[in-house]
Amino acid sequence: MKNNHKFKLDIWGIITLTILGLYILFLVLPLGTVLYQAVINKETGAITLDYFTKFFGKKYYSDTLINSFQVSFWTTILAIAIGTPLAYFFTMFKIKGKKFLQILIILASMSAPFIGAYSWILLLGRNGVITNFFKGVGIAIPNIYGFAGILLVLVCQLFPLIFLYIQGALKNVDNSLVEASQNMGCGGIKLFLRVIIPLVMPTMLAGGLLVFMRALSDFGTPMLIGEGFRTFPVLIFNEFMSEVSGDDGFASAIAIVSIVVTAIIFLVQKYASNHFSFTMNAMHTIEEKPLKGMKNFLVHLYSYLVIGVAILPQCYVIYTSFKNTKGLLFTEGHSLMSYEAAFKRMGNTIVNTFKIPGIALIIIIFLAVLIAYLVVRRRNKLTSTVDVMSMIPYIIPGSVVGIAFGITFRNKFFSIGGLALMVIALVIRRLPYTIRSSVAILQQIPMSIEEASISLGASKLKTFFKITMPMMASGIISGAILSWVTLISELSTAIILYTTKTKTLTIAIYTEVLRGNYGIAAALSTVLTVATVISLLIFMKISKGKDITI
């Protein structure tokens, strides 16, 4: 990747240094305080590489790396294969209930605790509702456990990310390119493969990267349904959180391995997307057209089917929230008893659920677009460093971030308050969604528009906020939506940092699960889902008329 800009101490230079400083303070420092243990012998305090030898020396451990790669690779491929056509259909064609479906897709990407994998077990486990249904009609379907199950759950959860990203990118494709292609006899699938895919390639790579890393770093799913299919995030989590014989040093070593892997994958992705660097000036955006006949049917079938499957676990949770419960069990009959209990316990969690992520989101959008600008338009060693650093929190288990923050900022020296600490932790963990989508979109915006603004006397900052940012809107928004839903459903960092004053719905759901109140947890999950839908609707209302994803 060639640098295009020498470091200069102008306004952007200052911003670069500021952001770099923030990352050193809030990423390097805390993670350093935890991860240095990877090279320290606990007993002697000497520097050692024993942990790394242990990891790579024992197949039992090192195999997890291969397993993780397999899962991530196939998840990425499938998420792209499913999400891209869907985004394409949603952009090109009139689809019944599009707005509603879009919200469902976004919901599918939420992975509140207990919802995702556990619902799948109830549906597709050995004794799952669906499994039994098929057994009843004499068909044996494969169960959810192991590699295939992990894949199913992750793909259902992560294809929305590709969908949103690509949909954002398609907003920046000029209609005349589609027309030119159709005009030359290249329509339908050929158009999709030969024109659309290459045009959204930078975004697809960015989305693919996020999916890959998310799959690589996800431990909840493989833990619940892996059943012996071991991936390395589970290993890190277990070593850190073990109730028996964990080893922070070993966990740190694995975490460092994962950071290195992240950095390598990231650089490969950057290199690859360089091959697709071209700019587009979308004066006319693609207009959706109605379809007819078989094509129409197939497009609808595909869309409904994919979304239907992806949203199944959520639906199941909603269904169970109305079931009667007794202690740990769901019993016959339906009522609102779970809701009654849930509302009694909700307290201020609903407010926190929006307040904390809300503050975080504002900061995220602000930082993400600045970083995106630096990375694309002011590429130099410093900004590239910021770029790489921004991806690290994405792959480190959230609880590690939480612990690191606790150690570093909860002492006499820093004493950063609960709310602030949560917000900061959430920001650095969920930034990458918005950064990557913003970077991808910005790479495709021609410079001449910004030049026009500067030639009209607008300052660099003003040009950025008045011209560049609005043009990036579709990308920023698709990233921000993902940041938003993942902020709302964030758990692993928050669980280390929360207090009653900063307890969110997601944490409440998790604690209810811990306490064994599955009914209440389901009810709270439903409340969370509804609240999310409402937030998205408000979002759509506010940004109406502007050219954005939804």
Next chain:
Amino acid sequence: MSVNIKIKGAVKKYGQNTVISNLSVDIKKGELFTLLGPSGCGKTTLLRMIAGFNSIEGGDFYFGDTRINEMDPGKRNIGMVFQNYAIFPHLSVKENVAFGLKNRKVPKEQIEADTEKFLKIVQIDSYKDRMPERLSGGQQQRVALARALVIKPDVLLMDEPLSNLDAKLRVEMRTVIKDIQNEVGITTVYVTHDQEEAMAISDRIAVMKDGVIQHIGTPKDLYQRPSNLFVSTFIGRTNIMQGKLSISNGKIVLNITPNYVVELDTVSQEHQKDQNVQISIRPEEFVIHHGQDGLDAIVDSSVFLGLNTHYFVHLEETGEKVEIIQESSIDSIIAPKTKIKLTVKREKINIFNEDGSYNLMVGVNDEK
């Protein structure tokens, strides 16, 4: 295999806004048909309707006998040069040009050869491996041109395909277009804002205004006997003056100014009656001389345009400002303030009824 294009009562609305209200036109097989009209009159819109990219709010479009209103754009076998080029930014110059051929199952060597040939024709073969964003504006436009020509479609739609080329190249390219079009007999609809180009390249021209066709005819018809005042002012330059037509003793007399009259024998029978008229006199239809007869005028300024010199003069009698073109003669531009005499070439001038909606002369040839 080229086709004729028949459009009957086409209507196009953007939302509430009717851009084309009821447009009919027949474009013959293999002809080069040009749309001329002011910016925003609906040229691109009409092209896009033919290509199948715009919804059609009314009317019927035929290629030969086939109604194409509902036909898929990809099935129409059309080549199009877009006003904004619409080059694929992710493909190199060569790949852009080869794109259409690849969709036609042309053998590989043929693709290679054709692409190469057209890159040469539009003179960008030395840039063939470049990505489009690293080309100049004119080079990009030539890629778009080559891309549309190379597939030798039944119908070519060209939306200002040469607007960003220099004069020399433009002349070369229009010859290329004309040659290929003739060779294969492609029915071509051409949009240009360059009248000279339109004149040089077109078999027939349609002049449009606000989505309505004003005059269809050969370049010569349009220039010499425009069907209405708008066409006369839009095609070429002209001086419009208010005059009076009167018939006395079987003679048709035109008052160009109250005191200056010419006798005409080119007014069509049906319009021979006393009336106020608008007169269109093209700058070259004036003759400057220093004799006795004619309108008194004073030179205000002049512009040297190479071959010709334009004079801006005003008439002493009415104060009207008039533009005149004379062939330049080296070192002898008439100085401002000079008094001159003007006569008109009366067989060339055109007169229109009072509101300018039709031409009173014989020989108006409108195939609308």
Next chain:
Amino acid sequence: MSVNIKIKGAVKKYGQNTVISNLSVDIKKGELFTLLGPSGCGKTTLLRMIAGFNSIEGGDFYFGDTRINEMDPGKRNIGMVFQNYAIFPHLSVKENVAFGLKNRKVPKEQIEADTEKFLKIVQIDSYKDRMPERLSGGQQQRVALARALVIKPDVLLMDEPLSNLDAKLRVEMRTVIKDIQNEVGITTVYVTHDQEEAMAISDRIAVMKDGVIQHIGTPKDLYQRPSNLFVSTFIGRTNIMQGKLSISNGKIVLNITPNYVVELDTVSQEHQKDQNVQISIRPEEFVIHHGQDGLDAIVDSSVFLGLNTHYFVHLEETGEKVEIIQESSIDSIIAPKTKIKLTVKREKINIFNEDGSYNLMVGVNDEK
């Protein structure tokens, strides 16, 4: 407050590719200076260097006495019309035009008034609340034009600002540009591919080729006494013929064909020696007649272009093809195959040395 622009030894490379190698030019305060040249010769590149958007690989750029090589583009007080318009797609027409004013702390009412005024001037006031994507190509271009003009900058850079407008509008707009430019005295660098436009609007013109300036001068200088063969072929049309210059008895004699000679008295002193030359005779520098003298030629074809008619003829003696322009006379185009006689207006023609690199005539005025 307008400035003069001085460029000394400018060098521009895109990667390995040198596009401009060593270009120097002085643009005077308040003048309208036009860059003319073939597509891809580096016009846009040079404009962008002046604006500060391209890196400068060598040389010095001055506004007045200030070296601006390193100056921030935003500080140069430049207005620019981009070749691809670069309209802000997310702002309405009016907001696009007002954008520059808003950056200048102009009072609100003033912004309103100015914006309104310029929207009217470029005739898009009725579209002021539209988003640009719903405009036609020419309307978009006018937005770009208004946006650059309204801020009345020190320096205006215009890259083919009228390429998508119809002829009538183009003439109106160039008057607008010229008026505003004169009124405020803005130093303007103008790129156009339309020679007539260049001739009409420019104080001076620079003809470029492959990044090198070939001739700087007034329109008339360039047309009548081009400094080299390229300029003569690039500006206006011309017929190039190989000839021989010989001095005999103090007389300068030019062989246009082996058998047809003319006597010249316009060859400059220093070039008066026997040599092979290239002769440039513009189409209008031929005279068609049916007399005795002159070259024998046969008409191959003709194109009617309104005011004039072009004839393509070939010389009987050499077979060379020649283009000729005569004023059209109604219903009297000379038919193909007709035999005609041609003479040349010998005080107008130009002759160049054998490789065409310089003009042999007196009166060449190159301010390069």
Next chain:
Amino acid sequence: SSPAKPAESTPSGDAAATGKLVVYSPNSEGLMNSVIPLFEETYGVEVEVIQAGTGELIKRIQSEKDDPYADIMFGGAHSQYISNPDLWESYVSPADATLPEAYQNKSGFTTSYVLDGSVLIVNKDLIGDIKIESYEDLLNPALKGKIAMGDPATSSSAFAQLTNILLAMGGYESEEAWDYVGKLIEQLDGKVASGSSAVYKSVADGEMIVGLSYEDPCAQLVRDGANVELVYPTEGAVYLPATSGIIKGAKNMDNAKKFIDFILTPEVQDIFGTTLTNRPALAEAQTADYMTPIAEITTIDEDREWVNSNKDALATKYTDLFASLQK
């Protein structure tokens, strides 16, 4: 971002005066409900409860070492306290002496309040006529791949099962015992439950036939009417204490001590015994009649000291054995 109000991160002195207590706990609904409201009522103390998994809470306490947020850790296995001795404030409740000797606070900071035994949980629908009464019965080939067990290296209940099995089958270092463990691992067929709760849930949900779990949640499932039954292995079940401790540097030290005293009072111990499915630590406390009387269960006693000091070695040995038996 504005600095948060100090009250949020550092409960100030006057908060303690008005009676505040911050409790970290992984405990289930029943335990929490039986203690917290009663404590609040009795002492007029406002209790803030932060719940998460034991591992998470221990990490949290570690990370807040310099400025502790919580005062009490309520729950978690005795051994987890022992492995992090620097986190706890020494406090031996006067009532501690009333407990059976084996469960007394010998470390100075571990107050045991209930006991949990290792049990097998069996799904009655799926079991058919397969007999399960002992660990030995788990080796029935019909159960291959149908047994739920966690990873002893990470799950405390699975580790308790491991040491229980070793003790029951011949001793922690006996070859015979490890031989059995090896066979059991092969019976697991590579399947590892993600944690303690996954074991009993998978049996209750009908995903697995039998699980190696602990008494409290299993008994609760039975009580709530799930179609499962408890099996106390005939080889002997180990009972281990669940523990509570005061966090070092606690800001509400007095209230914390009150809390420790409180959970050992006979009243509370009775409540544990009569309303929950735990066995109270206090031998005299009542037990509910839905619990199998302790007398009917073969119990064996863990050498907790030895196990604690050999925890890592045992876990590693298991892991290595597990790894070596995978294809």
